[in-house]
Amino acid sequence: MKSAGTKAVLVALLAALTLSGCAGGSDEGASQGADAPAKAQSLPQEGASAMLDSDGGAGRSGRRAPTAENVKVAPGARAVVYTATLKVRATNVDESAGRAKQLVLAAGGYIATESSGAGRTDLTFKIPSDRYAVTLDELTRRLGRRLSLGQQAEDVTEEVADVESRVRSAEAALVSFRKLLDRADTVGEVINVEQEIASRQAELESLQARQKSLAHRTRYATVTLELVGPVAPVVEEVADDDRGGFLGGLERGWNGLVAVVSGVLVAAGLLLPFLVPAALIAWVAGRVRRTLRSRRERRTAEVSAG
Template sequence: MKRPHARSIVLVSTAAAALLALTACGGSVNDSSAGTVASDSAARAPDAKNPNGLAATEQGAPAAPESGGGNASGSQSSTAKPGSNAVSPASLRAAQQQLARRASVALEVKNINEAVAKVRSTTIAADGIVLAENIGTADKDAPLADSSQLTATTYGEITVSVPSSKLDAVVADLGSVGKVIRSTSSSEDVGSQIVDTQSRLETMRVSIERVRGYLANAKDLNQTVALEAELTRRQADLESMEAQLAALKDSVAMSPVQVSLTTRPEVIAPAGTTDDAGFLAGLKGGWKAFTASVQVVLTILGALLPFAVLFALVGVPAWLWWRRHRPARTAPAANATPSAG
């Protein structure tokens, strides 16, 4: 009777162990399923940044923090269509350059005054201004071959200033005033000068503010006088640099055009002719110096001639009268007497 009872105990123990094993496996499976569901719910939970309840990866956007704005903008530029806002290297270089341009045009015309009027109207139409005007005379930089033929009816010169963006159009329009004898243009990049002047201006402004601070804290009269003198000097330098910067920017914005008008084309020197060296250049320079010296001497003689005439009419008769009426000189008396024998 005892053997069946022992067998029952063994069977009950085995069943209890199996039940415990199944309970443990079920708990682990439930924990794993709960973790999966929780993570999936967290991924799909709506928030302020993702109101649709979708994860960033499911929306197709990279899961990056807000501090990565630089990377985000870089990715946007990389995914932009090529050529949508592209700037050519030539346009970029042109935008960065600060060019001061100028031009010179020589025209053969029939009437000087009428040609000058046309040049004025062309300049005004291009929003330009007239800087100088000479009729019958020429500037030292005028492209002349023979200045001896300059008269009010044979030569005129007008210098205008037009916006740099319209320089080429103005030069082309001036071709309708007369026959073009010569036309030249040049440009200079003043961008480095503008940047340098701007930098010096900023430094000078900071320096002036520093001196003003020292002046406000000055303790005695000597310090006040010295600081005021230094402040005045630096303010003068600042104004000078501001004027220089304005002139540089104006040279970029506006371009001067020297227009030479003549009824005799032989007066204008052909373009590209240079005689700055050699025997002929020396001979020409010497002849010009000689004629200039003769002109100076003749000018001096012309200025002295009225005084010479006045002296001849008044001074010479007065001198002759004085010489005729001056007292005669007496012979000197003998100082030594003859000794007695």
């Protein structure tokens, strides 16, 4: 009898929870109120939400979790994320990099990343927001000649307020769900509550990680510094053809003679392998020609004598 009564209470309070939209902490509950009975039958986790309502949660009171729209932000308490990109030409890159580190550390900041090579150094600094403007001015003036500077400011006050309200709501929901474990009558209700607790715990951890990231971004400004060395002077070489007068002509003539002799020697080197067999063939041909000539002369002499 107690179990049947508990289930009836769960279904009724589930409908009230869905209509009020407290489970998500947003304004979507009003547009989805007509689907509450169907969700009560299809989602077992909603049974745990109904039990939360019966325990005096947001479903019974009809109040919604605070959001960025209804959270009041105190004047002057804006949360702003500052970023800057600075490029400086330094006479000595290593010395300027060391001076930049000293300025940032003195301001209470730290070095996030550093890389160097080929006459340049790239540094990423995290500087406390209240010291950001002063430190950036010192970096601009005391490292060398400024080549470029870009700054950005992003107001994340509403995002910070929204995340904080969601964290508080998630923490309160987890406390209530853990109390409900002692009130669960059946194994199914225990499983539903444990599943809801696991889901809300994961959501809370995600929100806390986001809250921590926002807190760090608003507490420290990010400055990316690029240090480059001086530009190497360009030395113009005097071409040989630009020299005039007697010495210029003598030099060009000598260079021409050397080029001709070099060409002849190269040609001789190319023809030498072919000259030896050609000379041998010419010598054999000459011997054959002289032999034939002597034979013809003897025959002519014999004919004349006969």
